[in-house]
Amino acid sequence: MNRIQQKLQEDKKLLSLYFTAGYPNINDTMSILQQLQDSGVDMVEVGLPFSDPLADGPTIQESSTAALKNGMTTQLLFDQLKDVRKTIDIPLIVMGYFNPMLQYGVEKFCAKCQEIGIDGIIMPDLPLAEYEAEYKSIFEKYGLINVFLITPQTSDDRIQQIDAASNGFIYMVSSASTTGSQSGFGNTQSEYFERIANMDLNNPQIVGFGISNSDTFQAATAFAKGAIIGSAFIKHLTAHGADSVKAFVKTIR
Amino acid sequence: MITETQESYQADERGYYGDFGGAFIPEMLYPNVEELRSQYVQIMQEPSFQKEFKALLKEYVGRPTPLYYAKRFSKKYNTKVYLKREDLCHTGAHKVNNTIGQILMAQRLGKTRIIAETGAGQHGVATATVCALMGLECIVYMGAIDIKRQAPNVARMKMLGATVRPAMSGSRTLKDATNEAIRDWINNPVDTHYIIGSVVGPHPYPDMVARFQSVISAETKKQLLEVEGRENPDYVVACVGGGSNAAGLFYHYLDQPDVGIIAVEAAGKGIHTGESAATSALGHEGIIHGSKTLLMQTPDGQITEPYSISAGLDYPGVGPMHANLFRTGRGEFISVTDDDAMQAGLELSKLEGIIPAIETSHALAIFETRKFKPDDVVVINLSGRGDKDLNTYIEYFGL
Numbered sequence A: 001m002n003r004i005q006q007k008l009q010e011d012k013k014l015l016s017l018y019f020t021a022g023y024p025n026i027n028d029t030m031s032i033l034q035q036l037q038d039s040g041v042d043m044v045e046v047g048l049p050f051s052d053p054l055a056d057g058p059t060i061q062e063s064s065t066a067a068l069k070n071g072m073t074t075q076l077l078f079d080q081l082k083d084v085r086k087t088i089d090i091p092l093i094v095m096g097y098f099n100p101m102l103q104y105g106v107e108k109f110c111a112k113c114q115e116i117g118i119d120g121i122i123m124p125d126l127p128l129a130e131y132e133a134e135y136k137s138i139f140e141k142y143g144l145i146n147v148f149l150i151t152p153q154t155s156d157d158r159i160q161q162i163d164a165a166s167n168g169f170i171y172m173v174s175s176a177s178t179t180g181s182q183s184g185f186g187n188t189q190s191e192y193f194e195r196i197a198n199m200d201l202n203n204p205q206i207v208g209f210g211i212s213n214s215d216t217f218q219a220a221t222a223f224a225k226g227a228i229i230g231s232a233f234i235k236h237l238t239a240h241g242a243d244s245v246k247a248f249v250k251t252i253r
Numbered sequence B: 001m002i003t004e005t006q007e008s009y010q011a012d013e014r015g016y017y018g019d020f021g022g023a024f025i026p027e028m029l030y031p032n033v034e035e036l037r038s039q040y041v042q043i044m045q046e047p048s049f050q051k052e053f054k055a056l057l058k059e060y061v062g063r064p065t066p067l068y069y070a071k072r073f074s075k076k077y078n079t080k081v082y083l084k085r086e087d088l089c090h091t092g093a094h095k096v097n098n099t100i101g102q103i104l105m106a107q108r109l110g111k112t113r114i115i116a117e118t119g120a121g122q123h124g125v126a127t128a129t130v131c132a133l134m135g136l137e138c139i140v141y142m143g144a145i146d147i148k149r150q151a152p153n154v155a156r157m158k159m160l161g162a163t164v165r166p167a168m169s170g171s172r173t174l175k176d177a178t179n180e181a182i183r184d185w186i187n188n189p190v191d192t193h194y195i196i197g198s199v200v201g202p203h204p205y206p207d208m209v210a211r212f213q214s215v216i217s218a219e220t221k222k223q224l225l226e227v228e229g230r231e232n233p234d235y236v237v238a239c240v241g242g243g244s245n246a247a248g249l250f251y252h253y254l255d256q257p258d259v260g261i262i263a264v265e266a267a268g269k270g271i272h273t274g275e276s277a278a279t280s281a282l283g284h285e286g287i288i289h290g291s292k293t294l295l296m297q298t299p300d301g302q303i304t305e306p307y308s309i310s311a312g313l314d315y316p317g318v319g320p321m322h323a324n325l326f327r328t329g330r331g332e333f334i335s336v337t338d339d340d341a342m343q344a345g346l347e348l349s350k351l352e353g354i355i356p357a358i359e360t361s362h363a364l365a366i367f368e369t370r371k372f373k374p375d376d377v378v379v380i381n382l383s384g385r386g387d388k389d390l391n392t393y394i395e396y397f398g399l
């Protein structure tokens, strides 16, 4: 069983954190991962920076631009993660945009992920139809779980299709927005969270976008299996430096 | 004027031109794009849509645009050159053909808020114009750097009632303005229609925009029949930024093998200077703005910033139709430097009394090196007029 699937079976709400590799400093990747694990974080999305991150708000855009300026590349990230499984045993997901993966070579990319011990991939701009037609067999060959997104606008039919195509969890985007654009959850979110919970999907859901503190984490996980924090964590790293991970996690739970 | 040809160089049902196209979009955009995809052909074919579209093109845009035989230009290059006068369209370029079509589409989809991206400001002006015409809210994203470079067009958009929002991310030019428009659409999924300005973006945009622009070649066929006794020229020539004026002129000739297709890209300061926008020469297959196509990028897949003296050709990708024309060899791709384009613009002004947009000047410049036979009939898309470029012409020639 994949580490993600194992983690999802634990009887607890999962806290997952996103950070942009190469930010704030080019060589922070391993140190941030270690601190996240030591702080009790359940799972990590390692962001592969892209020049044109369409689904991201200003915070992740800026961290991506900075990471690229620092010299981050796909190959460098893989090199940094070479020995990650000697010290880190929580599930690791690479999150990025499809073009860098395409240029590296989809099969080569997946093979490298398996070799390193990456468990899953989130590529927001690789949609379901293209994935199933062209890339599914490659992801599966290397034991990688592909995570799809749903939003409040996603129709029930499509959610069912996405559920059928998933074998880990569904990434539930909290509202119609890019990352980091929200400051709290209202009734619309609660209704949406509840509606999805009542669909009895095969895959558990983890909520992302707009989770920034203990309150939003609680609200998101009232119905869902877990929550992902991205922009708020990046902002914390910007303000307090790459060694301050523990302090941030403490504010969440 | 809008046909249902599904032949080899047209888009297939999934929005692919050969290897290129598709819809590589985040799930947040899926409902919007799917709504459009599932309805665009049907809506465009409705008689009421056709009637309104044709009436606006005629009475508001001023179509049909003339097909003008450029006598002195032809003599100089010893061949027969016709200019398809898109510069005479309302707002000064072909861009308005597309914005008229898309505003009617947006209305039929029940949208009340319009967003667009713009580089030089031509598409922004054409979008602001149709929004004023229909009384719809209009927000135009424009790179912060372009806002400074293209002040007159910014003023035009404001006069037309549009809000111009600066794109502050990345390189703060056209590609970033496009990113911002896409982000806006993600944040406003219900009431908003995104009017893309060229044959780029996720399916169905490239095909939809090409269909709206196809009026250019539909008219050319009729007009050429009258003056030359045949519908098909020997060559069609157009400049390519994203590729919409080219797609419009090529459209009804794509599957006519007797018509040569010539696409002209901006070489900037020279293809190998690092300051160029010649996507076919410098690009590799990848994903930009939701489409699989040729684009300028680093080996690591980061999209790079193009350069051209002409803001309208300054895009790091090219529409999937053109990527396919290039890869299959159906199209001949030529790139033209800033200097050669500027000279060609000056030359047309002096020979024919027509000051072209600098984008168009690139297409005119090929005659110095690409020779045609004396009885070849060559149609050039005169995609826009040079008013917007006067400052660049003034600075370049010290006028």
Ligand SMILES: Cc1ncc(COP(=O)(O)O)c(C=O)c1O
Residues within 6 Å of the ligand: B093, B094, B120, B121, B122, B123, B197, B198, B199, B239, B240, B241, B242, B243, B244, B245, B246, B311, B312, B313, B357, B359, B360, B383, B384, B385
């Ligand atoms: C006059 C003119 N021609 C050509 C272009 C390039 O766009 P496209 O390749 O989509 O025709 C522009 C873009 O602003 C333009 O204003």
